Amino acid sequence: MTKYVYKFAEGNKDQKDLLGGKGANLAEMTNLGLPVPPGFTITTQACRHYLDHGTMPDGLDAEIETNLGELEREMGRDLGQPDDPLLVSVRSGARFSMPGMMETVLNIGLNDESVEGLASQGGDERFAWDSYRRLVQMFGKTVQDIDGDLFEEAIDRVKAEKGITDDLDLDAGDFRALVERFKAIVHEQTGHPFPTDPREQMRQAVRAVFQSWDAPRAVLYRRQERIPTDLGTAVNVCSMVFGNLGMDSGTGVAFTRDPASGRQGVYGDYLQNAQGEDVVAGIRNTVPLTDLADIDAKSYDELMAIMETLENHYRDLCDIEFTIERGKLWMLQTRVGKRTAAAAFRIADQLADQGMIAIDEALQRVNGDQLAQLMFPRFDEKAAAGDQFHRLGRGMNASPGAAVGKAVFDSSTAIEWARNGEKVILCRRETNPDDLEGMISAEGILTSRGGKTSHAAVVARGMGKTCVCGAEELDIDTKNRRMVTSGGETVGEGEVVSIDGTTGEVFLGEVPVVDSPVVRYFENEIDPASDEADDLVRAVDRLMRQGDDARRLHVRANADTPEDAARARRMGAQGIGLCRTEHMFLGDRRQLVERLILAETTEERDGALDALLPHQRADFNGIFSSMDGLPVTVRLLDPPLHEFLPDITELSVRVAVAEARGESDANDTRMLEAVQRLHEQNPMLGLRGVRLGLAVPGLFTMQVRAIAQAAAERIREGGRPHPEIMIPLVGTVQELEIIREDALRVLREVGEENGVELDFPVGTMIELPRAALTAGQIAESAEFFSFGTNDLTQTAWGFSRDDVEASFFSAYLEKGVFGVSPFESLDVDGVGRLVRIAVEEGRAARPEMQFGVCGEHGGDPTSVHFFHETGLDYVSCSPFRVPVARLEAGRAAARTGN
């Protein structure tokens, strides 16, 4: 016979699957000998049976009855016993905490008779009737699904009649009247009288908890949180203890360490003469937990001892709920407590110091998201909350951090002002590749359109630069160099604004910024052994070193300039995994690129390429210098050529309007023809990447020559360049083969011209589903694979990041279609499967193949674990995310033991 009911003493903390989180921890505390009110847990298995079959499993009722009987014997009174009732609470408790579910029904066992017994036993009639009305109210609301407002309105009516505002001013008679009224509401709403049989009350409550698993709110919550749908919930039946039996009673919460700072000490709150729900309702103010030492020294000492026991036992910060009933301390719940990022690092470090956990375990207690949070500068919270700074609006927290500067509305002003030493915030409706230099010059970026994966957001995150995007309350008026708030307020060019990339808030004026000491540590500005380093920096340093020792994955950075490369190296990057060359085609090179695109003869085209060559060579030389001795993966040109030309609609309008005015411009007209010729319906799926290399003779050849010449220069200068040549957007091995042969020829030629050996690997991005699916073939011509998980996500899902984020991602997240955007965290089932296929089959075809990832997922904690497990050699991410990837790569290796 399956056992469906466990007494608290029969379980333990590792049985969360069967008993739920709450039940497992109640069992653990019971077995530790802590004062837990007796009770029992009905398993998740019983719930699953009920949900599958619509009926309670055979034997469950009898088991409940047996356990309830034992509880009654232990407590010396029966459930609802008229002269001295045993009362119980019924609480849901699933494997994972689920706020969307029914929580609690208290005081089960009360009815018109037992309420009198409770009153006489406790000597407090008001308490007894208050307890009774709480039962009817909770039962009606959560078990019987009655609109809670009906009960609240009844209470308000009584208070209005009496001319009072505080529940505490209601007396026993008032509660007695309210019980009658509440019972009438139940009868009206359900067509049945309120159930007065205590066992029936309990049965209905248990059934309601089971059913709550499938309530729409719970279903949606699980969808969003990716909690499996078939776990079911456990039900905890626990004898009631009361914190509201007078001033020698009370209820409180406690933490074994400060969950905000992580520092040791006594943290928590206590409320005399109250039940837990009163604390939540916030009717009266709590006192600090330390005050309990004065109020009830015995209970306080006992609690302190229990907290020590729990922390030693759980070897972590514990979060506790307790009640004191007439001087007797009872533990109602415990769990490993939530904490801030700083607390997580400090606690892990302290516990390791105290020998409570091994240092490997400490590494598992922190994560990359927490580290990332610690790395951003922040606004001084008190200042921002004060009156001196006016909040202009709020957008999406696209790239965290705090930035202050003068508002500018175009990139050239941003660049100019920044050159003159001004700090600026670049404010645009949305950004495009032309804004790149402006974005580099700015302290932060603010846009009124676009989501978290808009160009502004993506590029800003890539730079580790603060960005608030999609602040729709702000009408950014580029033409008039100003923005107007929804309230009609105007902010002009040069006015100082402050943007908070962590919260999405935008303020007028200069909000004070607090620097991140963790970044200063990574930038080698703080020595962790020095006095300047606080305990947080020391904890970060210790755990980073631990992670670096453990990790197998190398971490590289995506960087396109010598400056970014140098920064990435300081952050611990072991090379560049993605050096994009398209940025080298912008700015003052644009003219040369236009010459290339507009070339009508082979000579014109070759001339344009020859003119570009020295620029590219100089770019590469700079990057190879910054990364001397480390690999630099250079991606040949990827975007479609028309990205370097004006927008077709804007230009068409300009030409047509000029024509209409008789002021045609021959250059514009000629440009328009080129733009029309190159226009594509779906440029992302058009002539780009390797296709461009095959369609525009000489383009990739020029790029490879620039790489080869720069490397030869470096070698002659005594450097150790390690370029890796990467071909983008390959779909079939034939494409790669043709380009690769040409690249090897150029390397050979330049090597011979310079008398040096240029034996650099040529590989490909795997960023199309077909490339992953034919990886075994492609491996024959590729010395490395680098997964471009951004494009792989776009093509596997068939959506363009630029287009879909704004139009339906928010709806998808709300409806639970996604738990998280697949652009933020790798979609393991779909895109991840392609990665696995390519690794397995690529390795089978070429055992020495090197595998990396250079999509943004390379810096995402969850994704890093996946890449580790899949057996990649490195991840590459933006410089700012390098420490995050290092930490997570270390955690992944330490956890799996390889």
Added chain:
Amino acid sequence: MTKYVYKFAEGNKDQKDLLGGKGANLAEMTNLGLPVPPGFTITTQACRHYLDHGTMPDGLDAEIETNLGELEREMGRDLGQPDDPLLVSVRSGARFSMPGMMETVLNIGLNDESVEGLASQGGDERFAWDSYRRLVQMFGKTVQDIDGDLFEEAIDRVKAEKGITDDLDLDAGDFRALVERFKAIVHEQTGHPFPTDPREQMRQAVRAVFQSWDAPRAVLYRRQERIPTDLGTAVNVCSMVFGNLGMDSGTGVAFTRDPASGRQGVYGDYLQNAQGEDVVAGIRNTVPLTDLADIDAKSYDELMAIMETLENHYRDLCDIEFTIERGKLWMLQTRVGKRTAAAAFRIADQLADQGMIAIDEALQRVNGDQLAQLMFPRFDEKAAAGDQFHRLGRGMNASPGAAVGKAVFDSSTAIEWARNGEKVILCRRETNPDDLEGMISAEGILTSRGGKTSHAAVVARGMGKTCVCGAEELDIDTKNRRMVTSGGETVGEGEVVSIDGTTGEVFLGEVPVVDSPVVRYFENEIDPASDEADDLVRAVDRLMRQGDDARRLHVRANADTPEDAARARRMGAQGIGLCRTEHMFLGDRRQLVERLILAETTEERDGALDALLPHQRADFNGIFSSMDGLPVTVRLLDPPLHEFLPDITELSVRVAVAEARGESDANDTRMLEAVQRLHEQNPMLGLRGVRLGLAVPGLFTMQVRAIAQAAAERIREGGRPHPEIMIPLVGTVQELEIIREDALRVLREVGEENGVELDFPVGTMIELPRAALTAGQIAESAEFFSFGTNDLTQTAWGFSRDDVEASFFSAYLEKGVFGVSPFESLDVDGVGRLVRIAVEEGRAARPEMQFGVCGEHGGDPTSVHFFHETGLDYVSCSPFRVPVARLEAGRAAARTGN
């Protein structure tokens, strides 16, 4: 020891892998006792060893020597024997015919001594020296890679000096001088004298054949034809026979049946006193093979007997090369001959009739491409080649057939004129969905832009309508309703033009059209048992019936209108696999769709949907009537909404120009706002398909309601509607689940309202890689999968059909990146793998799942075989391709025996 050399007598026709096609057939003829000049074949295995190691395999030289010795003994003279030389030819011969490779070196064994022996033996000095110069010329060109023009120029110089133009006027002395000159050329070009050792000549020739496997032309050819790269070629060494020893000698080709018509008889050509290369050079005219009966009756009779032997033996049309040397017939080559489509059907039918092959075998002797060719009307070839019709230009043969009509330059004229009974050709620069009705009204479509997968081409092929596209010589000037040829000729509206979709030619005037009797047969206009049916129709009928009996795959059609549905049914469709609903949103519905898109309130949107509902219902009712009793898969709306609105650039220009002129139009301005709001960078990857269903509340609900109501109407009218509701562009099961729940609710509601049971399957397209990769999950909510292989190809490869065909497909085909466009024939390695994954995992999750394909590949012969093997239940294609798919499905089943 591996055996590397086979005497002809040692092999047989099934050893093509080892001996190549030519060698295997020479062996077969030898063993049939036919007069094949003795010789031997060096295997492909020897070639592979040479290519892998750069050296001949151990023992090969000795084996060659042994075989050559035996040949010498058999022939009674030695290779190059001075007084009476044995001469041999060395020919390459791979598994697959490869025109890109070195073909032949004749007359090996001649040198300064043996040429005299040959002269004295044959009594013909001119012949001997001509043979010698041919050896040096062929050897120099093909073995030693010397530019052939050098030899040709030397000949021309001699002829010029002598004042003659014909090779026949060169005498023995001339050839002797040419040999000297040729040997000098070889010495100059290679630095070595011409090799006079006959065995050395042979060794070098063999080695050169081996090397020719890796020549760039051969590599490219294999890439384009998808011939595996590691097969290697065999080498045939064959004793020489001469057709140029006088008028009692000659050479010819013969076919055992007419390869053009397939009818029985004697077909071939003969040239007296000539070698094969002279026939190719076309210096003199051949005579019909039947003339040989008069020239050399004995040889003729012998040849006729051999042809019968070969046909009986090969049980197929054979193609033969032969030489007569002084009255003695020699067989030089045979193979199963190429034939036209009509010949293929007739021959298969006849051979089955004659009991030479089983009817199942006959079915394998024809294919769908041939059937498709037979279905198109054609221009009368003689008329088109005559002078009375002027060719205006040529484009791509986008959709075959022949069409004649008056040129019109816009769709509304096409519709209007067609209504008045005129036949029209719709001439556009390119077409878009707005042209649909115009295209339906027209006899054919002619465009000056776009490739074989442009909108015009794809839609025309879908309709089975003739289309020539990308005729760039024609400047189609829509505004002035005319087109101008590159020669400056103008064709105005109403002038008659004729377009040939099979050749891409465009003519001025009405070229007479020959109807396809095969189509009339499929349309039930010709009874195959009647006198009206010729032997071709009877052959087609017989083989179609055989295929239908054998096939397991059902064949459905893609059809959006009752007319198309009815036609598809006549063609043998067993249902509709894809009924697109977007066409129902065009034409006079456009206004309602605009109302929907521009709706600013829920009420406006619901109003627009309510107005669309009765139209959709009527559409569905018509289709369900046409397909009564058969399944109709209705795809809910797929394209992005902005496809129903004006183009953003055109509209922007119009609004801007109007503004500049102070003539703003409020409607245009309002429309532009909507267009800008809905504009997407990559609409194919944007808000469409199921995303639209989730983002526009009520849209899919309205469509499902229209389907349900139409089905209920049909049931009440006594019909048997079988709609299947298909959700497009699903990437994850959650999307499908939400839409499916809503659809089931609507079916239930409408069923209850009408008192009928509406239990129709709801399924999904699998057209995104992620859908295929997570098919096991998606199967939980889908009752059927229909593979949308067009979009699956686009996303797996990451290219948009509209954009890439024009920009780089031709280059890709030329460079051998593709052998065939993956839009024409399914890419088995990439897209096909996704299909296989989805079938396997979908079936595992839901064993009763139904699988179909509704992309254009459903009508492609090769792809149909793949779908059969993968275990799909049906393919769906355009009505016109239904017979092709039926035939191929039958062939696939008959071949695999299931």
